[in-house]
Amino acid sequence: MSLLSDQPPALPARDHLLTRRALLGAVALSALGTTAGEAAAPAMPNPGKQPTRIAMLVYPGFTLLDLVGPHTVFTGMMHTDIQLVWKSKSPVESDTGITIQSTATFDECPDDLDILFAPGGSLPTVELMDDAHVTDFLARKGERARWVTSVCTGSLLLGAAGLLKGYRATSHWVVRDVLAEMGARPVEARVVEDRNRITAGGVTAGIDFGLRLAAKLRGEEYAKALQLAYEYDPEPPFAAGSPRKAGEQVTRFVRDFYASYTTQARAAAQRAQIRLARETVK
Amino acid sequence: MSLLSDQPPALPARDHLLTRRALLGAVALSALGTTAGEAAAPAMPNPGKQPTRIAMLVYPGFTLLDLVGPHTVFTGMMHTDIQLVWKSKSPVESDTGITIQSTATFDECPDDLDILFAPGGSLPTVELMDDAHVTDFLARKGERARWVTSVCTGSLLLGAAGLLKGYRATSHWVVRDVLAEMGARPVEARVVEDRNRITAGGVTAGIDFGLRLAAKLRGEEYAKALQLAYEYDPEPPFAAGSPRKAGEQVTRFVRDFYASYTTQARAAAQRAQIRLARETVK
Structure with a gap:
């Protein structure tokens, strides 16, 4: 397989389609190709036949x-x-005003995902x-996905879908504790892994x-x-990336500002918990 | 000015338009509002009357x-x-396949920018x-911009526009030295500031x-x-973010893979230098 040779493939000049994406894939493969020759039990890039879904x-x-x-x-x-998945294939405006296009609707999303991911x-x-349309989608795919994952307040969505009950998990620090309302065990850490959940x-x-x-x-x-x-x-310019480091004044203002948001998130989590308990009883 | 009061503004519930963008702006303003009451010479959020362009x-x-x-x-x-600026307002496909929309053409781009930015x-x-259309645009805006900036190989574009001649600057590590071909002084650092250039x-x-x-x-x-x-x-998962840390094998393969890219970048830098010298003579 030529991509696994230790010679980097020649780069065609002036080709708009050859982006960093392609370069990096080949970098990783070529590095691994050599590792395979040197290590006893080399990691293989996606040993399965299907692409990682x-x-x-x-x-x-x-x-x-977050995305x-x-x-x-x-x-x-x-x-x-x-796939970038949403209810419809209409353009989706992000928090910064940059609009992107989803590539699949919920119905078109493949089953048996390797990774299900929710941004905050x-x-x-x-x-x-x-939104039952969204939480049902997450619950259905999350039940079968190999990895169920989120960044930031995306974990609130996983929680509302019942996917974090009994799991250790994290979120943005201002709402991390809210996860407990949905049966998760909030952990103060950059990345939290518990079985196949990574938040x-x-x-x-x-x-x-x-x-x-x-x-x-x-x-x-x-x-x-x-x-x-x-x-x-x-190299973060300041020691300000967490409440422990940012100092009392900066932390207080960020926390106070988000107070109303946190309250609303907690109320939504409580509603989700009641709904999930009802569904379990049925 | 109500935004500068120390009370965070009430958050309207269920409002799609109130995104993190608005929250953060208000966070920063409310924090600063209080700082202004406490410090002798407080930093002011954009003291000018015009928005930061x-x-x-x-x-x-x-x-x-990068963007x-x-x-x-x-x-x-x-x-x-x-403004996200390009030759036309056609959709622009990024390296990951996600397409975004530019918001202004080169001709529509404001003069007297506070920040001119180039991604790699x-x-x-x-x-x-x-591409003279691009380098002319950067040169023209860069001459008057308050800050001329880039991330990654965006500095190659600034260099090709003649904007880094005599400046200390950086880039992605595989092409950092190429900046010297265009009269810059390459520096190994995460962020390099020299007068109003930040790369x-x-x-x-x-x-x-x-x-x-x-x-x-x-x-x-x-x-x-x-x-x-x-x-x-x-919390990077590995000590692998720079050639010094990544170890010989990983670094060699990434460098070797990029060898052809680096060669092509150097050749383009040399062509730019010749062109820039000719323009100076005129």
Whole structure:
């Protein structure tokens, strides 16, 4: 298989279609090809015959960076089928005003996903917790998916679908505790893995999450090649990325500002819990 | 001015339009409002009357995460006019396959920008180094912009436009040295600032860059509130984000794979240098 040779394939010049995506896939494969020759039990890139099936939920008001961090890593994994899934194929406006296009409706989304993923957002996400069309979709796919995952407040959606009951999980720090209302055990950590659930903290945690999952699916060397290609060697300008570090004043204002949002998220979680209990009784 | 009161504005429930973008802007303003009451010389959020004018270049094959990191931070700064600029208003497909829409053509782009920004990419970016329509646009806007900035190989575009001659600058590590061909002084650092030029390293450096620039434009407390709201407290899964850390084998394969790309970028940089020297003589 020529992609597994240790010679990098020649790059055609002036080809708009040859993007970093293709480069990175080949990088990872070529690195792995050599690892295979050197290690006793090499990780193989997607040893199965089918592409890795990934469905990433999108919805009006979702946080774009929650999606683009992991989406970037997943596109670098090669041999994937990544769908951006929503109720319809209408354009979806993200939190930053950038609009993207979903690629599959709920009905078109493949079964037996390798990864089901939910990004977070602010009030639009809380609103979706009460949307049976969305929670039914997540519950149905999540029951069969190999990995059920989220970034930021995406975990509230997984919770509202009944997918985190009895699981350790995390979320954006301002609503992390709300997960308990839906039967999850909130954990203060950047990325929380419990059996096949992987939930990550706020917004920027999607890059850490994506690389960790890439390591599970493609091996550590593969994930390291992606991390180097994306030059993920962060240098945050301030010690302000968590309430522990940001200092009392900055933390108080961010927390106070989100107080109403947190209250609404908690109420939605309680409604979800009642609904889920009722469904269990039936 | 009510936005500067220390009371966070009430959140209307179930409002699709109230996204994290609006929340964050208000967070930062409310935090700053209080800082203003406590500090002797408070940083003010955009003290000018005009919104902060930001133009971010987009083009077929650009790296989406290069753009979305800083774009997310900039949208959180409030009182901004952010344009995604390309030759035409046709949809632009990024490196991951996600297509976005530009919001202004080169001709529609405002003059006297506060921030001119170029994202990177792989071969499409190198191709653009020879595109006079693009380099003329960057040169013209860059001459008058308050800050001239890039993430990843976006600095190759700034260089090809003659904007880095005599400046210290950085890029993605595989092509950082190529900047020297266009009269810049390559520096190994996550974010490099020299006078009004700010260039950042590969892909994920855009978040570090965005927060640093937010601190310049809106003050440190403002930037810290954004960092906390985005929960930017990174935990890379591996020590693999730079050639120094990734180990010899992973680094060799990523470097070898990019060898042809690096060669093509160098050739484009040399052509740009010859062209720029000719223009100077005229």
